[in-house]
Amino acid sequence: MATDELSGSSLDKGRQLVDQLNPGMEAVLEQRYGDIVPGIGESIVDFAYGQQYARPGLDLKSRYLATIAALTALGGHTAPQLKVNIEGGLKVGLTQQEIGEVIWQMALYGGFPAAINALNSALEVFDRHDSEAS
Amino acid sequence: MTDNELFEKGLAARKGTLGAEYVEKNLAAADDFTRPFQEAMTAWCWGFGWGDDTIDAKTRSMMNLAMIGALGKMNEWEIHCRGAITNGVTVEEIRAIIHVVGIYCGVPQSLECFRTARKVLEEQDLL
Numbered sequence: 001m002a003t004d005e006l007s008g009s010s011l012d013k014g015r016q017l018v019d020q021l022n023p024g025m026e027a028v029l030e031q032r033y034g035d036i037v038p039g040i041g042e043s044i045v046d047f048a049y050g051q052q053y054a055r056p057g058l059d060l061k062s063r064y065l066a067t068i069a070a071l072t073a074l075g076g077h078t079a080p081q082l083k084v085n086i087e088g089g090l091k092v093g094l095t096q097q098e099i100g101e102v103i104w105q106m107a108l109y110g111g112f113p114a115a116i117n118a119l120n121s122a123l124e125v126f127d128r129h130d131s132e133a134s
Numbered sequence: 135m136t137d138n139e140l141f142e143k144g145l146a147a148r149k150g151t152l153g154a155e156y157v158e159k160n161l162a163a164a165d166d167f168t169r170p171f172q173e174a175m176t177a178w179c180w181g182f183g184w185g186d187d188t189i190d191a192k193t194r195s196m197m198n199l200a201m202i203g204a205l206g207k208m209n210e211w212e213i214h215c216r217g218a219i220t221n222g223v224t225v226e227e228i229r230a231i232i233h234v235v236g237i238y239c240g241v242p243q244s245l246e247c248f249r250t251a252r253k254v255l256e257e258q259d260l261l
Contacts, residue, residue, distance in 0.1 A: 073240070111239040 003054050011042065014050025021049075021088050064089035065102050072103050072118035073110035079121045086125045096126050135181075141173060144181030151184070151191060151217040195221040196231060203235040203247050211247065215254045225260050 006013040018025050030041035053063055068089055071082040089099055099122055107115035135143070149157045164172040184194060195218035202211045218228065228251055236244030255261040 107240075109240045109242060111243075112237055114240075 003060060004056060006054050010050030010054070011046040012050070013054040014045040014048070017049045017054055018045050021091050022084075060092040061089070061094055064092055064094055065098070068099060068118075069102050069106055072106040072114060075110060075114045076117040079117065082118055082121045083125050086122050090125070090129060096122075137177060140181035140185070141177040142181075143185045144176040144179070147184040147191075148176055148180040151195065151221055152213060153216070153220065156213075191221045192218075192223055195223050196227065199223075199228065199231045199247075200234060203232065203243065204239050206239075206243055206246065208246055208250055212250045212254060215251055216258075219254070219258060219260070225255060228255075 003013075003017070006016045008016075015026070026041035026045045028041075029044060030039075033040045053060065064085060067085045068082065071078045071085060086099055090096075100119065103115055103118045103122060106118065145157070161172055161176075184191070189197075195214065198214045199211065199218055202214055215228065232244050232247040232251065235247055252261060
């Protein structure tokens with residue numbers, strides 16, 4: 001998947017990306033959080049996907065590696081977001097080994113507990129993928 | 135134990151680790167804004183916590199360097215690094231504690247501790 005195929009406004013580009021990476025996400029976010037934060041789904045699609053991930057200059061695999069590294073170093077409290085981004089990383093073509101390596105490198109920067117917690121999150125995602133594939 | 139007894143016990147423990155001069159300066163500098171906390175902290179942290187001799191002062195200093203190092207509160211780490219030396223923690227032991235901070239909290243955090251420890255140890259001609 002290449003971001004230079006995306007077109008239109010940042011919201012359009014964000015929606016095109018989300019359709020490929022995380023279909024239905026905008027509606028799910030709106031349904032869950034929309035009562036207290038109206039427009040949250042559109043905001044995330046527009047800002048995170050349309051204005052950040054869709055930018056030129058860095059391919060999506062590298063972007064997902066960076067996100068996985070940052071969430072790992074932040075520690076265990078970001079496990080739900082980490083799992084979502086590991087899913088995304090697999091979809092854009094990262095291998096399980098590449099994801100494991102970047103998490104393990106973060107033991108240096110975030111400490112061993114943060115890296116081990118992240119490896120456990122990755123294993124959960126990988127197990128789910130492997131069982132869906134078989 | 136009355137509140138006042140706990141405060142006096144804490145004051146003695148606090149001076150024993152951090153030095154009478156430092157503690158008296160701190161209490162004298164307290165104003166209406168900070169005095170209630172200074173007094174409560176002296177009674178509670180130092181009287182109730184440090185005042186319990188189940189764990190000796192040297193071990194407590196080592197625990198503090200590990201905990202405060204993990205939290206990354208480097209101003210307090212520096213104060214407790216001086217206290218640790220007063221309580222008999224050696225340069226080699228401080229180094230070993232910083233290594234553990236690196237393992238559990240990451241290399242950048244251990245480098246912060248080394249930087250602060252070097253400042254304190256050089257001040258005291260221990261490096």
